[in-house]
Amino acid sequence: MSTIDLTNVTHRLDQSSSIKTTCAYCGVGCGVEINIFKALNYVRLKGDMDHPANFGKLCSKGSALTETLETESRLLYPEVFGQQSDWPTAISAVANGLQKIIQAHGPDAVAFYGSGQLLTEDYYVANKLMKGFIGSANMDTNSRLCMASTSSAHKRAFGTDTVPNCYDDLDEAELIILIGANSAWCHPVLFQRITKAKENKPSLKIVVIDPRHTTSCDIADVHLQIRSGSDGKLFNGLLAYLADKGKLDHDYIDHYTEGFEDTLKSAQADFPSLEDVAKACGISTEVLTTFFDLYAQNDKVVSLYSQGVNQSTSGTDKVNAILNCHLATGRIGKPGSGPLSLTGQPNAMGGREVGGLATILAAHLGFKPEDTDIVGRFWGSNKIPKGPGLTAVELFNAVAEGKVKAVWIMATNPVFSLPDADKVKAALAACELVIVSDCVARSDTLDLADIKLPAAGWSEKDGTVTNSERRISRQRAFKPLSGEARPDWWIISEVAKAMGFAEHFNYSHPVDIFREHARLSAFENHEGGKLRDFNLSAFKDITAEEYEQLAPVQWPVTTENPEGTARLFSKGGFFTENRKAKFIPVTAKPPKALTNKHYPFVLNTGRIRDQWHSMSRTGLSARLNLHKPEPYIDIHPEDATSTGLSHGSLAQVESHWGSMLARVNHTHECRRGNIFVPMHWTGILTSKGRVGAVVNPFTDPLSFQPESKHTPVRVNAWPCAWQGFVISRDKLDMPDLDYRVDIRLEKSFRYEIADQQQSIEQVEAQLIKCLDHDEDISWQRLEDPAMNLLRIAGFKEDKLLFVAMFQATHELPARDWLTSLISKQEPIGEFRNSLLSGRPPAGAADTGKQICACFNVGEKTIRQLILDKGLKSAEDVGRACKAGTNCGACVPEIKHILQS
Numbered sequence: 001m002s003t004i005d006l007t008n009v010t011h012r013l014d015q016s017s018s019i020k021t022t023c024a025y026c027g028v029g030c031g032v033e034i035n036i037f038k039a040l041n042y043v044r045l046k047g048d049m050d051h052p053a054n055f056g057k058l059c060s061k062g063s064a065l066t067e068t069l070e071t072e073s074r075l076l077y078p079e080v081f082g083q084q085s086d087w088p089t090a091i092s093a094v095a096n097g098l099q100k101i102i103q104a105h106g107p108d109a110v111a112f113y114g115s116g117q118l119l120t121e122d123y124y125v126a127n128k129l130m131k132g133f134i135g136s137a138n139m140d141t142n143s144r145l146c147m148a149s150t151s152s153a154h155k156r157a158f159g160t161d162t163v164p165n166c167y168d169d170l171d172e173a174e175l176i177i178l179i180g181a182n183s184a185w186c187h188p189v190l191f192q193r194i195t196k197a198k199e200n201k202p203s204l205k206i207v208v209i210d211p212r213h214t215t216s217c218d219i220a221d222v223h224l225q226i227r228s229g230s231d232g233k234l235f236n237g238l239l240a241y242l243a244d245k246g247k248l249d250h251d252y253i254d255h256y257t258e259g260f261e262d263t264l265k266s267a268q269a270d271f272p273s274l275e276d277v278a279k280a281c282g283i284s285t286e287v288l289t290t291f292f293d294l295y296a297q298n299d300k301v302v303s304l305y306s307q308g309v310n311q312s313t314s315g316t317d318k319v320n321a322i323l324n325c326h327l328a329t330g331r332i333g334k335p336g337s338g339p340l341s342l343t344g345q346p347n348a349m350g351g352r353e354v355g356g357l358a359t360i361l362a363a364h365l366g367f368k369p370e371d372t373d374i375v376g377r378f379w380g381s382n383k384i385p386k387g388p389g390l391t392a393v394e395l396f397n398a399v400a401e402g403k404v405k406a407v408w409i410m411a412t413n414p415v416f417s418l419p420d421a422d423k424v425k426a427a428l429a430a431c432e433l434v435i436v437s438d439c440v441a442r443s444d445t446l447d448l449a450d451i452k453l454p455a456a457g458w459s460e461k462d463g464t465v466t467n468s469e470r471r472i473s474r475q476r477a478f479k480p481l482s483g484e485a486r487p488d489w490w491i492i493s494e495v496a497k498a499m500g501f502a503e504h505f506n507y508s509h510p511v512d513i514f515r516e517h518a519r520l521s522a523f524e525n526h527e528g529g530k531l532r533d534f535n536l537s538a539f540k541d542i543t544a545e546e547y548e549q550l551a552p553v554q555w556p557v558t559t560e561n562p563e564g565t566a567r568l569f570s571k572g573g574f575f576t577e578n579r580k581a582k583f584i585p586v587t588a589k590p591p592k593a594l595t596n597k598h599y600p601f602v603l604n605t606g607r608i609r610d611q612w613h614s615m616s617r618t619g620l621s622a623r624l625n626l627h628k629p630e631p632y633i634d635i636h637p638e639d640a641t642s643t644g645l646s647h648g649s650l651a652q653v654e655s656h657w658g659s660m661l662a663r664v665n666h667t668h669e670c671r672r673g674n675i676f677v678p679m680h681w682t683g684i685l686t687s688k689g690r691v692g693a694v695v696n697p698f699t700d701p702l703s704f705q706p707e708s709k710h711t712p713v714r715v716n717a718w719p720c721a722w723q724g725f726v727i728s729r730d731k732l733d734m735p736d737l738d739y740r741v742d743i744r745l746e747k748s749f750r751y752e753i754a755d756q757q758q759s760i761e762q763v764e765a766q767l768i769k770c771l772d773h774d775e776d777i778s779w780q781r782l783e784d785p786a787m788n789l790l791r792i793a794g795f796k797e798d799k800l801l802f803v804a805m806f807q808a809t810h811e812l813p814a815r816d817w818l819t820s821l822i823s824k825q826e827p828i829g830e831f832r833n834s835l836l837s838g839r840p841p842a843g844a845a846d847t848g849k850q851i852c853a854c855f856n857v858g859e860k861t862i863r864q865l866i867l868d869k870g871l872k873s874a875e876d877v878g879r880a881c882k883a884g885t886n887c888g889a890c891v892p893e894i895k896h897i898l899q900s
């Protein structure tokens with residue numbers, strides 16, 4: 001097996017030093033600086049002041065990255081069919097397993113499913129192995145759930161998947177439109193940049209277009225709380241309105257575009273009147289006109305859009321409707337003006353560069369004969385497939401049907417994240433060969449794997465990622481590989497060699513792969529050849545030292561333009577055959593699955609402020625778990641009342657495809673008839689909290705992206721015998737319960753529980769059994785059988801080890817004070833008497849529900865400071881206790897507390 005050249009990593013780790021790398025989470029792509037104090041065995045993390053994506057800022061998730069570096073939850077050794085193994089055995093098991101199936105059933109009987117968490121170098125070799133040497137295009141990724149609609153729309157309009165603008169435009173814009181993007185929570189550092197831009201220039205207008213009144217509305221001048229799925233109609237209406245008002249840039253249209261007349265006709269057909277569009281969108285004509293006039297009157301307009309637009313059965317059309325408005329006004333690729341899609345994942349764009357989708361090949365080439373010819377000659381392969389492979393939903397359907405018999409899943413958890421997720425689970429359970437490479441030991445998907453391959457974690461990975469503004473940044477390792485973990489590119493290359501393709505996968509360092517990737521991007525890429533946007537010719541001879549020092553840079557980066565490119569297309573130059581952009585006529589379409597009397601609510605899914613995807617890393621940080629510790633259902637109070645759902649109770653969300661349990665949260669943030677459920681909880685952390693099981697599997701016909709923002713559901717109170725919680729200093733082997741959520745805290749573990757059948761006494765006995773190995777524990781007990789109430793606490797040397805409270809309803813005591821008692825290293829003394837009341841005595845420290853995750857400041861602390869010091873503004877609160885002074889994502893909540 002080949003060794004990995006770790007010279008640079010070893011050198012970095014040899015001494016106390018400062019290492020620049022990139023955040024592991026969202027598509028903002030913030031630069032991070034790690035200071036290593038070797039003598040103290042200590043690392044400190046801060047935002048990289050020099051990184052153009054964040055200039056030193058980090059959000060709550062990025063700031064907590066070093067809190068997630070433990071090895072306890074890591075997969076540290078290969079496992080083959082349930083047995084701990086070594087790399088030679090595991091590699092040959094994967095290679096032989098794949099080859100056996102390919103020989104018997106052909107290359108399309110195998111598939112790879114990757115992730116926006118993979119580095120570009122990992123992605124490159126995975127794609128090369130599947131499309132170049134196995135000979136199938138079945139290499140898709142979870143970016144299909146994230147950015148596929150934008151990618152398709154870019155290609156239709158520009159000829160290539162090119163983001164025309166950059167983050168600097170946020171500082172120069174006169175109007176910023178957030179469309180289906182709760183950036184305050186999902187791209188917090190960019191949101192803070194917008195907030196700052198508005199502070200510096202109060203004339204800057206912000207419009208939020210979202211069916212929910214999200215935290216992003218905090219800085220909005222106008223919020224269009226549109227009907228879910230109506231954005232296509234809205235942007236068609238905008239184009240027609242701009243034409244009516246004479247606000248088009250005919251010079252730009254004439255010189256640099258084609259297809260305008262047909263597109264305008266089709267937009268006008270969707271725009272009989274302002275009233276009609278307003279009605280279709282479910283908003284007032286005044287609000288609609290205000291937005292249209294802002295767009296018409298401001299030359300510098302940036303449209304930021306994300307999953308609210310992409311995750312739709314007409315997502316590609318919706319993105320094109322947005323792009324049509326920018327093309328028609330010539331507001332594209334100019335300072336302060338243009339469309340800017342926000343990628344969800346850290347390397348969603350890097351994956352698109354190397355062909356990490358089944359519908360593209362590599363280096364922004366497709367499956368046309370001239371494209372496959374270029375890549376085939378470059379790779380020295382005659383096996384390039386002639387057409388696209390299976391996309392995410394199709395791929396797992398093919399697994400379910402037995403057509404795909406082996407699947408290799410890398411750095412992702414489709415049993416949690418794909419729509420109709422119970423079907424995916426059943427498909428993998430029945431699949432002949434499931435290979436999973438991941439850095440964690442357990443996930444819903446890993447639990448179904450035949451072969452488990454330990455992959456390097458964020459702090460151990462070396463390579464590159466590309467953020468939402470085409471900026472390539474280095475991710476640099478600052479920790480040695482844990483256990484037997486290996487970089488994904490190494491694992492894939494070793495499998496490729498074992499399958500007989502050694503000469504094509506002879507890499508010993510990620511720079512070898514990056515250099516090849518850069519050469520492919522430049523190969524025959526010129527006028528008269530196959531001209532394309534993605535070009536890294538400046539790096540085609542990059543040395544290991546240059547790669548080590550590589551500073552963040554925006555592609556294209558060519559020998560003629562080695563500093564990179566901030567913006568494209570202000571003067572045309574699109575990558576279509578005639579170099580003109582194409583207007584795409586759009587007819588707005590409703591979502592595929594509509595509400596009906598059985599499923600009267602629209603389920604919308606999304607992210608929350610402090611968690612990332614399946615929480616496999618952010619869930620390890622205690623402070624990130626406090627803001628929203630349980631899966632929940634946001635529902636309008638009037639809908640909740642009419643459905644009999646009280647605030648804080650448990651409810652079941654059910655669709656045609658599946659069901660889940662979560663806690664009810666009354667909020668005016670949702671439109672009537674809509675509910676919102678976060679995406680983050682897995683089957684490992686909860687007994688029944690996977691919202692993916694409920695989401696419909698319908699996809700956009702062009703991008704194949706699922707419609708995760710619109711599933712018809714019903715919501716009903718979930719009757720249970722009792723509800724309760726357990727807080728324990730030790731992690732417990734919890735009994736099997738109908739409702740269970742595991743929450744990791746600073747020095748303890750909390751479990752929210754409920755059951756329909758088992759009695760409280762049965763569960764109490766099982767819980768005590770978890771702890772009865774320790775004979776020195778003394779117990780306190782409070783019981784009221786008439787009220788189905790039981791409270792117990794376990795002590796050792798007067799220190800609280802364990803507390804559990806059960807009762808018939810959900811109105812249990814708050815958990816914060818009890819959690820603080822469990823964390824105490826000293827005896828709890830006088831508090832012992834009041835403990836089982838669940839209420840702190842007067843004067844006891846109780847910070848309340850967490851508001852600021854960055855500095856872990858609770859609501860009661862903030863309220864007390866407001867009262868004691870007469871604080872008047874969020875800035876005052878920040879000065880008094882630091883809350884809201886780092887990422888700023890909690891500032892709207894602080895303002896809310898001040899108002900109340």
Ligand code: SF4
Pocket residue numbers: 023024025026027028029030054057058059060061062063187188189190
């Ligand atoms: Fe990471 Fe937050 Fe920056 Fe996103 S905004 S890259 S999660 S620090």
